[in-house]
Amino acid sequence: MAHITIQDEMEKLRCSSSHTKTRSPSPKKTEKYIIQKLSKEFELTNDTIGDGSFARVKIVQRKEQGTLVRYAAKFLNREEGELERLYVDRALEEFKVARSLHHPNIVEVLSLCKHKLRLAFVMEYCQHGDLLDLMERRTLCHGGKKCLFKQMLRGVVYMHSHGIAHHDIKPENMVLANDNVLKIIDFGLSEVFAELFPPNSKGERELGRVREFPARLCGTAAYLPPEVFEAKYYYDARALDVWSCAITAFALFVGKLPWGLADDEDERYQAFQGSWQYLLEEYPDIPVTVDNFPLTVFAEVLPEKELVTLLLRMLHPFPEMRMTIFDALEDPWVQAIECCSPESNHLSAVQGDKAGDCGIPKMHDHCPSKDKLVPKSD
Ligand SMILES: [Zn+2]
Numbered sequence: 001m002a003h004i005t006i007q008d009e010m011e012k013l014r015c016s017s018s019h020t021k022t023r024s025p026s027p028k029k030t031e032k033y034i035i036q037k038l039s040k041e042f043e044l045t046n047d048t049i050g051d052g053s054f055a056r057v058k059i060v061q062r063k064e065q066g067t068l069v070r071y072a073a074k075f076l077n078r079e080e081g082e083l084e085r086l087y088v089d090r091a092l093e094e095f096k097v098a099r100s101l102h103h104p105n106i107v108e109v110l111s112l113c114k115h116k117l118r119l120a121f122v123m124e125y126c127q128h129g130d131l132l133d134l135m136e137r138r139t140l141c142h143g144g145k146k147c148l149f150k151q152m153l154r155g156v157v158y159m160h161s162h163g164i165a166h167h168d169i170k171p172e173n174m175v176l177a178n179d180n181v182l183k184i185i186d187f188g189l190s191e192v193f194a195e196l197f198p199p200n201s202k203g204e205r206e207l208g209r210v211r212e213f214p215a216r217l218c219g220t221a222a223y224l225p226p227e228v229f230e231a232k233y234y235y236d237a238r239a240l241d242v243w244s245c246a247i248t249a250f251a252l253f254v255g256k257l258p259w260g261l262a263d264d265e266d267e268r269y270q271a272f273q274g275s276w277q278y279l280l281e282e283y284p285d286i287p288v289t290v291d292n293f294p295l296t297v298f299a300e301v302l303p304e305k306e307l308v309t310l311l312l313r314m315l316h317p318f319p320e321m322r323m324t325i326f327d328a329l330e331d332p333w334v335q336a337i338e339c340c341s342p343e344s345n346h347l348s349a350v351q352g353d354k355a356g357d358c359g360i361p362k363m364h365d366h367c368p369s370k371d372k373l374v375p376k377s378d
Pocket residue numbers: 143144147148180338339340341362363364365366
């Protein structure tokens with residue numbers, strides 16, 4: 001059986017004039033991965049758990065120590081007219097990002113496989129569905145929402161500290177695992193912003209220097225910050241993630257989105273932006289606190305004033321003045337949130353990572369009733 005490696009593909013792509021992306025890994029740093037036939041390791045089932053224009057997600061399974069273990073296989077759809085080498089490149093790029101991340105709040109991707117003419121990521125299966133689904137069931141208590149918010153921040157902090165911005169944070173891109181742990185999924189739009197700056201001797205990446213990316217509309221528009229709608233503007237993908245986290249949090253706590261689009265034509269966003277403008281003109285040097293913040297609907301609809309000011313600082317209209325994801329997680333109100341999830345894989349591994357057995361007291365029951373957990377069949 002012929003194996004395709006990332007190195008083979010990268011070599012081909014380096015020779016391809018049509019390949020213009022700037023975020024591909026340097027070939028010499030590339031780890032060697034094998035794309036093998038899905039059927040060699042996994043049995044494909046008829047259960048489909050997601051079907052969209054970009055991918056279809058199906059359940060696959062294999063025997064591990066006598067037990068049948070289920071995984072999710074995300075089959076990437078091929079875009080119309082997309083050359084095979086670009087399709088493979090797209091899959092490899094996403095796979096490379098996903099394989100470099102190991103954190104309780106990020107879905108673990110095992111392998112990239114080929115099935116007939118399509119490529120599929122095999123990843124851990126989170127049977128409780130996505131956050132949007134959970135929100136729509138309206139079963140989450142306030143403490144449970146705070147816990148999930150903190151888990152999302154932890155996952156994004158981990159990504160940013162490893163030089164990667166997600167670029168498409170939204171409730172649909174977070175799933176709930178069996179042990180109440182929220183996991184960020186889908187790295188198809190992620191940006192590797194720190195590859196030019198390798199880690200120092202302590203393994204830390206320098207994040208002071210910002211690499212900017214040409215604006216391009218991607219992700220779900222309601223979760224995107226105003227700077228991406230401004231023509232010819234270059235933006236920092238990390239500040240974009242912070243904004244998207246705040247919009248996700250607003251939707252989680254309030255049950256609806258604050259506006260349709262953060263642009264000049266959206267009345268609700270204009271009112272929000274006007275409040276910021278007034279504050280910045282009247283009190284340019286006073287930081288946003290619980291006693292000094294833009295007067296928006298946030299104060300009326302959000303349940304805690306600390307949450308109001310936190311989200312407002314994450315939604316600063318000027319990305320360079322926006323709170324970082326690190327500061328958001330360090331916020332005293334966030335720090336005080338009781339969380340079901342371990343802070344790192346290390347803690348999880350030391351204390352056992354099976355459901356309800358990771359040594360972390362389970363504060364909430366995030367898991368919905370079992371009636372909707374049956375995957376729909378093909
Ligand atoms: Zn919890």
